[in-house]
Amino acid sequence: MVKSTTAEHLPLWKRVLEVLVVVFVFLIIVIVGFLLFRTVYEQPPEDMIKISDQFTPGRSWKLVTARIEPKRVLCVDVECPSVWKQWKTESPITKTELSNLLQMAGWHFTIDGSCGLDPKYPEDNAKVCEASGIINHYGVQVTIRGSSSNQKSLINLNISRE
Amino acid sequence: MNRKGIFLTIFSLIIAVLILTQAHTSYAASIDKDCSTVEILFARGSGQDVNQEKAEAVTFFDQISERLRSSTLPPPMKYELGTESYGGYQYPAIALNNDQFYSNAIGAAVSGGAAFEYGDSVKQGVGELQSYLSQRYTKCKSAGTKYILGGYSQGAQVIGQALPGIPQEVRDQIVFVGLFGDPKLHYPEGEGWNPPACQGKGYSLWRRAASNCDLDNGSLGSRKPYLPDDMKNKTGLWCYAHDYICDLAAFPDASGHETYRNDGLAIDQAAQEAVTRLAAILPTDTASSIDTTRSDTTGIDTAFVIDATGSMRSIIDQTKQFARDAASKIKAQNGRVALVYFRDAGVPSPAQVLSGFDDPYDTFLSKLDSLTATGGGDEPEAALYGLMTAMNGLSWRNGVAKAAVLLTDASYHDPDTVDGSTLATVTKRSLEIDPVNIYPVVPSYVVDAYQKLADQTAGQVIPIASAGSVADSLLATVAKIKDRPVPILKNTAYKAAPGQEITFDASESYVSNAAITKYDWNFDGDTIFDASTTVPIVTHTYSSNFTGTMQVRVSADNNTVASSSAGVTISSTTAPVLPGKPKNLTATITSTTDNKSTVKLSWLPDPTVTGWAITLNDIPLGTVVKSQTNLEVSDINRTDTVTIGVAGTNAAGIGAFGTITITPSGAISSDAAPPAISTCTQSNFFVRLLCQAIALVKYIVQGVVYYVLPYAL
Numbered sequence: 001m002v003k004s005t006t007a008e009h010l011p012l013w014k015r016v017l018e019v020l021v022v023v024f025v026f027l028i029i030v031i032v033g034f035l036l037f038r039t040v041y042e043q044p045p046e047d048m049i050k051i052s053d054q055f056t057p058g059r060s061w062k063l064v065t066a067r068i069e070p071k072r073v074l075c076v077d078v079e080c081p082s083v084w085k086q087w088k089t090e091s092p093i094t095k096t097e098l099s100n101l102l103q104m105a106g107w108h109f110t111i112d113g114s115c116g117l118d119p120k121y122p123e124d125n126a127k128v129c130e131a132s133g134i135i136n137h138y139g140v141q142v143t144i145r146g147s148s149s150n151q152k153s154l155i156n157l158n159i160s161r162e
Numbered sequence: 163m164n165r166k167g168i169f170l171t172i173f174s175l176i177i178a179v180l181i182l183t184q185a186h187t188s189y190a191a192s193i194d195k196d197c198s199t200v201e202i203l204f205a206r207g208s209g210q211d212v213n214q215e216k217a218e219a220v221t222f223f224d225q226i227s228e229r230l231r232s233s234t235l236p237p238p239m240k241y242e243l244g245t246e247s248y249g250g251y252q253y254p255a256i257a258l259n260n261d262q263f264y265s266n267a268i269g270a271a272v273s274g275g276a277a278f279e280y281g282d283s284v285k286q287g288v289g290e291l292q293s294y295l296s297q298r299y300t301k302c303k304s305a306g307t308k309y310i311l312g313g314y315s316q317g318a319q320v321i322g323q324a325l326p327g328i329p330q331e332v333r334d335q336i337v338f339v340g341l342f343g344d345p346k347l348h349y350p351e352g353e354g355w356n357p358p359a360c361q362g363k364g365y366s367l368w369r370r371a372a373s374n375c376d377l378d379n380g381s382l383g384s385r386k387p388y389l390p391d392d393m394k395n396k397t398g399l400w401c402y403a404h405d406y407i408c409d410l411a412a413f414p415d416a417s418g419h420e421t422y423r424n425d426g427l428a429i430d431q432a433a434q435e436a437v438t439r440l441a442a443i444l445p446t447d448t449a450s451s452i453d454t455t456r457s458d459t460t461g462i463d464t465a466f467v468i469d470a471t472g473s474m475r476s477i478i479d480q481t482k483q484f485a486r487d488a489a490s491k492i493k494a495q496n497g498r499v500a501l502v503y504f505r506d507a508g509v510p511s512p513a514q515v516l517s518g519f520d521d522p523y524d525t526f527l528s529k530l531d532s533l534t535a536t537g538g539g540d541e542p543e544a545a546l547y548g549l550m551t552a553m554n555g556l557s558w559r560n561g562v563a564k565a566a567v568l569l570t571d572a573s574y575h576d577p578d579t580v581d582g583s584t585l586a587t588v589t590k591r592s593l594e595i596d597p598v599n600i601y602p603v604v605p606s607y608v609v610d611a612y613q614k615l616a617d618q619t620a621g622q623v624i625p626i627a628s629a630g631s632v633a634d635s636l637l638a639t640v641a642k643i644k645d646r647p648v649p650i651l652k653n654t655a656y657k658a659a660p661g662q663e664i665t666f667d668a669s670e671s672y673v674s675n676a677a678i679t680k681y682d683w684n685f686d687g688d689t690i691f692d693a694s695t696t697v698p699i700v701t702h703t704y705s706s707n708f709t710g711t712m713q714v715r716v717s718a719d720n721n722t723v724a725s726s727s728a729g730v731t732i733s734s735t736t737a738p739v740l741p742g743k744p745k746n747l748t749a750t751i752t753s754t755t756d757n758k759s760t761v762k763l764s765w766l767p768d769p770t771v772t773g774w775a776i777t778l779n780d781i782p783l784g785t786v787v788k789s790q791t792n793l794e795v796s797d798i799n800r801t802d803t804v805t806i807g808v809a810g811t812n813a814a815g816i817g818a819f820g821t822i823t824i825t826p827s828g829a830i831s832s833d834a835a836p837p838a839i840s841t842c843t844q845s846n847f848f849v850r851l852l853c854q855a856i857a858l859v860k861y862i863v864q865g866v867v868y869y870v871l872p873y874a875l
Contacts, residue, residue, distance in 0.1 A: 034263075065211060067211065067214075072259050073259075074258065074259040074264055074267060075259060075416065076207075076208055076209070076257075076258045076259050076267070076315070076407065076416065076419070077206075077207030077208040077209055077210055077257075077258070077314070077315045077316070077407075077419070078207075078208075078209045078210060078257075078259075079216075079420065080259075084214065084215060084216070086213070086215065121231060121237055122236075122237060123227060123231075123237035123238075124237070124239075124240060125213070125220075125223070125240060126227065126237075127220075127224055134522045141215075141216065143215050143216075148237075154213070156215035156216075158215055158216045160216070
């Protein structure tokens with residue numbers, strides 16, 4: 001008697017195993033494909049990083065945060081792509097200092113605000129001055145914040161799509 | 163062990179205990195800070211960092227602080243959730259978009275924001291807020307500190323979820339809560355088939371902005387009750403259009419979710435409201451030092467639509483000078499400018515956008531510099547085509563004032579010789595963009611020609627008194643745009659049935675340094691204003707179906723006007739009802755061979771159905787079109803009693819079944835009750851079990867055929 005090897009004559013467990021293998025391989029393909037797609041799509045914003053590198057922080061500045069958001073498939077509550085850097089200093093930043101830094105970066109921005117805290121109004125984390133403009137179709141913003149309680153400054157550099 | 167060893171061991175243990183104790187003690191710098199009259203707390207969105215610049219938290223703090231700076235109040239205290247740990251909680255504001263398989267977002271979605279990483283993050287925020295606020299209240303009670311709370315996205319859920327757990331005496335010190343883009347939003351007035359909000363009624367006390375009139379819940383469902391009773395009139399909730407976080411119907415568009423912090427929009431408005439409420443409860447001498455004047459920071463989009471025919475040479479040169487001088491004024495008003503030129507039919511490009519709103523101001527100036535005045539033949543020019551080019555070709559912002567400044571020395575073709583635009587079509591298009599008010603800046607000899615265009619778009623004609631005063635006229639135009647009222651309708655769209663009353667409410671409209679004197683209402687989007695009132699609320703009933711735009715034009719005593727428009731849809735809003743049983747359902751056995759019969763069915767037509775579903779012994783046989791009211795079913799097994807069912811289907815679903823029962827003896831009865839899912843009465847347990855299983859499969863198949871396939875197909 002010749003044994004048939006067609007599918008309908010395979011034992012049940014072999015048929016189930018076949019299906020499971022197919023499903024497993026399919027899932028692997030989907031997962032790997034998804035990861036590859038994200039890797040290719042969600043690339044760091046090189047243009048924005050180059051712009052941020054044009055801004056040279058002061059020697060005494062200490063980098064608090066450097067947050068680089070790539071373009072993302074799912075973008076919720078944060079701007080994607082974007083670059084945000086924050087430095088802190090132990091002393092206030094003057095308008096002249098900020099103007100010099102902007103010039104060194106080659107950015108011709110107008111500074112809004114005096115960059116100084118009002119001694120009669122001791123506010124924490126107050127925005128004391130800001131400079132913004134467009135570089136290569138990206139919005140660039142430098143914000144200085146000061147606190148009366150400790151005289152420290154926070155310098156924020158934001159780059160986002162305009 | 164000798165004494166030294168014992169001593170060292172004990173000493174080490176003491177040190178270890180101290181270290182461990184210190185490690186579990188929260189470092190609480192903010193809680194110990196001096197009390198201020200006002201303290202602002204904010205919960206950030208998913209994935210944001212504490213103190214993140216250009217984020218909603220710092221914007222909220224800045225907007226309130228700037229308004230209080232000129233007062234006699236000390237600077238407000240600010241605390242952002244997640245800065246420190248309180249009560250063992252510290253808000254992480256977990257991100258939704260940077261884990262490998264979006265498991266945080268998926269977990270949030272499937273649990274309605276209550277479980278998994280996202281739910282835990284929210285609970286941390288709730289715990290931290292409740293602990294921090296209670297401790298600060300205890301410390302600052304004698305100072306009478308008042309609190310202003312705000313939350314964005316996940317943070318809005320945190321704030322709202324925390325409120326019920328905050329003691330009443332603490333909640334009594336909360337002046338205002340601002341919630342922006344809340345994924346657990348709830349507007350009960352948006353529920354149901356014919357929600358009252360669509361007729362301008364039943365607004366929740368906390369409603370400030372809704373993407374649509376029928377918005378009722380957020381992307382993670384809704385929290386019910388949404389707020390404790392005492393917080394309902396102290397909370398404002400904003401959900402803008404194009405924000406699927408708070409309006410899932412907008413998915414996948416989330417562009418609106420980033421706009422709450424823009425000048426003049428939600429956070430700016432919330433800060434204004436918070437400061438106004440604060441001033442209302444503080445002692446008079448302190449309150450009077452707070453400037454609660456509402457500054458017009460809503461922003462302006464201004465398009466310059468310029469006639470570039472030969473006769474405009476000198477005016478264009480003066481316009482260039484004006485544009486340079488006015489740059490700082492427009493920018494200070496959070497303004498954007500665009501440039502469009504037009505000529506007349508017969509030239510290759512009769513009109514074109516030269517510089518859009520998104521282009522840098524330098525582009526606007528350079529394009530203006532290079533604009534030359536040439537050509538033109540007859541006196542009227544293609545001004546209407548130029549305006550349509552501006553309205554259709556520019557990206558106008560939502561929520562800002564919009565103006566088209568039309569510079570020409572000639573009248574216009576009506577209908578236009580380029581695209582056939584007419585005064586009516588230009589007016590209609592202007593209203594559709596919420597609206598774009600048109601300001602013709604023209605010589606006195608063509609003022610009359612443009613008066614209607616200005617009136618119908620709630621703009622104004624600015625005459626050029628003489629050849630040298632174009633710049634003055636343009637400055638006057640910009641001043642009119644800046645000083646004009648800001649009309650605000652509660653809805654961006656209204657829906658009702660014919661004969662149903664709609665309430666149009668423009669009570670939030672305002673004007674800076676002037677007073678509103680009149681409201682003109684245009685209910686059907688034509689060129690005629692149908693009613694004029696001195697109060698900002700009016701009702702109107704549409705007697706027949708209508709789809710179009712309504713408009714309210716607001717006039718102020720500084721000789722300025724502005725208008726706002728909203729879509730109106732009037733149609734029957736009766737919910738589709740399930741069809742009843744088919745009437746006069748009859749059956750006739752037309753033939754029988756070898757215990758198989760053919761049965762002819764017939765019934766009466768029903769105008770409420772879109773089709774008919776047919777079953778045999780509860781197994782679906784198929785569907786037929788609505789017009790077919792008779793059917794032959796063959797191969798019916800006559801050895802058992804059979805039941806044939808017929809039911810009408812429509813948008814509401816499958817209606818009640820009418821049934822025909824045929825016994826083996828041939829007795830036919832109609833309209834028997836549909837058989838229960840299980841009629842298994844076999845005495846043998848296993849046979850009965852098998853019968854139950856088969857009945858269950860039949861039920862599932864029936865459900866798929868009737869409830870899933872019609873919609874899938």
